[in-house]
Amino acid sequence: MSIILDHVSYIYGEDGPLAVKALDDVSLQIPDGQFVGIIGHTGSGKSTLVQHMNGLLKATSGHIYFNGEDIYDRDFPMKKLRSRVGLVFQYPEHQLFEIDVFSDVCFGPKNLGMDKKEAELKAFDALRKVGMPMELYYQSPFELSGGQKRRAAIAGVLAMAPEVLILDEPTAGLDPKGREEILQQIKELQAQTGMTILLVSHSMEDVAEYVDRIVVMNKGKVMYDGAPKEVFAHYKELEEVGLAAPQVTYILHALKDRGFDVDVNATTTAEAVDTVLHALGRAPEAFRP
Amino acid sequence: MGIIRTKDLVYEYVRRDEEGNVEGFTTAVDKVDLDVQPGEFIAILGHNGSGKSTLAKHINAILSPTEGSVWVDGMDTSQEEHIWDIRQRAGMVFQNPDNQIIGQVVEEDVGFGPENMGVPTKEIWERVEESLKAVGMYEYRRHSPNKLSGGQKQRVSIAGVLAMHPKCIVLDEPTAMLDPKGRREVIRAVRALNQVEGITVVLITHYMEETIHADRVFVMDSGRIAMEGTPRQVFSQVERLQELRLDVPQVTLLAHELRKKGIGLPEGILTVEELADALAGSR
Numbered sequence: 001m002s003i004i005l006d007h008v009s010y011i012y013g014e015d016g017p018l019a020v021k022a023l024d025d026v027s028l029q030i031p032d033g034q035f036v037g038i039i040g041h042t043g044s045g046k047s048t049l050v051q052h053m054n055g056l057l058k059a060t061s062g063h064i065y066f067n068g069e070d071i072y073d074r075d076f077p078m079k080k081l082r083s084r085v086g087l088v089f090q091y092p093e094h095q096l097f098e099i100d101v102f103s104d105v106c107f108g109p110k111n112l113g114m115d116k117k118e119a120e121l122k123a124f125d126a127l128r129k130v131g132m133p134m135e136l137y138y139q140s141p142f143e144l145s146g147g148q149k150r151r152a153a154i155a156g157v158l159a160m161a162p163e164v165l166i167l168d169e170p171t172a173g174l175d176p177k178g179r180e181e182i183l184q185q186i187k188e189l190q191a192q193t194g195m196t197i198l199l200v201s202h203s204m205e206d207v208a209e210y211v212d213r214i215v216v217m218n219k220g221k222v223m224y225d226g227a228p229k230e231v232f233a234h235y236k237e238l239e240e241v242g243l244a245a246p247q248v249t250y251i252l253h254a255l256k257d258r259g260f261d262v263d264v265n266a267t268t269t270a271e272a273v274d275t276v277l278h279a280l281g282r283a284p285e286a287f288r289p
Numbered sequence: 290m291g292i293i294r295t296k297d298l299v300y301e302y303v304r305r306d307e308e309g310n311v312e313g314f315t316t317a318v319d320k321v322d323l324d325v326q327p328g329e330f331i332a333i334l335g336h337n338g339s340g341k342s343t344l345a346k347h348i349n350a351i352l353s354p355t356e357g358s359v360w361v362d363g364m365d366t367s368q369e370e371h372i373w374d375i376r377q378r379a380g381m382v383f384q385n386p387d388n389q390i391i392g393q394v395v396e397e398d399v400g401f402g403p404e405n406m407g408v409p410t411k412e413i414w415e416r417v418e419e420s421l422k423a424v425g426m427y428e429y430r431r432h433s434p435n436k437l438s439g440g441q442k443q444r445v446s447i448a449g450v451l452a453m454h455p456k457c458i459v460l461d462e463p464t465a466m467l468d469p470k471g472r473r474e475v476i477r478a479v480r481a482l483n484q485v486e487g488i489t490v491v492l493i494t495h496y497m498e499e500t501i502h503a504d505r506v507f508v509m510d511s512g513r514i515a516m517e518g519t520p521r522q523v524f525s526q527v528e529r530l531q532e533l534r535l536d537v538p539q540v541t542l543l544a545h546e547l548r549k550k551g552i553g554l555p556e557g558i559l560t561v562e563e564l565a566d567a568l569a570g571s572r
Contacts, residue, residue, distance in 0.1 A: 042471060175534050177336060
């Protein structure tokens with residue numbers, strides 16, 4: 001049970017003069033239940049990559065296997081794939097349209113052919129999972145705050161009961177607290193349901209804090225693939241391709257240069273506090289921000 | 290008197306139900322007094338819905354106050370006859386570069402503003418050149434904007450405003466949709482405009498680390514100014530900012546947490562170098 005990309009390439013405008021290779025021989029395996037961050041500068045191919053995973057784009061060459069089945073087989077149920085791999089687009093609140101939040105979230109499951117009662121149960125469950133306050137269920141989605149709209153839109157995808165949830169920059173444009181709340185909710189969702197989650201993000205600090213594994217895309221290829229510590233150890237190379245490491249990485253390197261015995265691989269504030277205290281000869285205590 | 294000044298500024302939205310009946314009023318900006326001096330770089334922070342964009346839209350007369358007054362370069366924004374002068378003096382850059390670029394070629398896009406103002410052709414070309422140079426996009430002048438990265442497009446948008454020779458520029462979350470490199474490019478261009486060209490800058494953002502070079506930071510909440518001061522003064526108050534749904538740069542947070550553990554560090558550390566030096570000194 002997993003998603004496997006086997007030598008996948010994708011060329012935009014293949015036959016035209018302006019052909020662009022958006023994905024270039026990408027091979028990846030995403031096992032069940034992993035929380036994966038996908039980073040890369042604008043145009044690096046990360047959105048193209050995730051759109052292949054639910055069949056919105058078809059690879060020019062290569063194969064994609066979902067739970068062992070080749071999704072490009074003629075009898076593979078592509079429509080089902082779209083409900084099993086839920087994709088939340090950037091600025092998903094632009095896609096809210098129903099008269100109240102609850103009806104909006106019901107739309108997906110109804111569209112999949114569930115009867116009214118089943119769709120409503122799924123919607124209720126999804127709204128609970130994203131932490132939407134109950135008094136907002138029958139409000140117009142347009143009257144919600146930015147963060148709540150985003151929750152409603154994520155619930156709309158969750159209601160289709162996907163096995164994999166892909167979020168394309170779910171926190172863009174939110175204030176810091178809103179960012180933290182959404183990411184915390186996604187983390188809890190993953191812990192509770194064991195769902196596979198792919199998070200496309202521009203925020204290195206967010207990625208470092210929440211994911212198990214980072215895939216770095218550059219020019220349509222996978223540049224790095226590993227745990228946050230391994231990937232951010234290449235912070236200089238990341239900068240060259242328009243990315244960066246979390247700010248703590250720079251702090252720890254600056255301290256190391258000044259002779260402190262710190263672990264430069266710490267990537268979160270909590271880990272940085274521990275290693276700095278340790279370097280100062282203080283016993284690190286359990287620290288929770 | 291400052292280049293941008295507001296006095297008891299109040300802005301109310303009328304809320305309507307589906308039939309168009311008035312349901313009530315929402316006060317988006319509530320008695321704000323602001324006085325920005327020429328050449329200043331100010332940053333406005335605040336959570337979603339705190340009123341910062343509404344305030345910004347008053348500065349170039351997109352919105353007109355419900356109560357109170359706004360003056361830009363001495364002109365009252367509520368007086369119709371000043372609107373075009375005000376919009377030329379206070380340029381605005383928005384979040385999404387794709388909504389602001391209209392030309393097929395970069396230099397044509399940048400020339401649109403001055404052309405619209407009736408500037409003579411020769412001078413338009415001079416302005417296009419100097420504006421593109423100021424944001425580091427001159428070598429892309431013949432390119433199609435479609436092929437540029439987000440950060441490059443946003444710098445073209447800024448050049449477009451610059452070509453109108455404004456005295457101040459208001460940027461409403463100009464980096465929200467950009468990757469780290471794009472963000473750095475835009476912020477660097479904005480700082481250059483402020484320091485080299487002396488243009489007054491009002492920067493609205495959700496990224497705390499972009500504001501550390503500002504002269505003053507304002508934090509908005511419920512339409513009011515909740516905090517005001519230098520970046521160091523404002524970011525010293527970590528808990529207060531968190532209450533206001535904001536945070537501080539990661540380096541400031543780390544210093545704050547170390548301080549809580551008894552390490553002798555000053556509050557309001559803003560840069561990596563500062564923290565490293567302070568820790569080296571405390572040894």
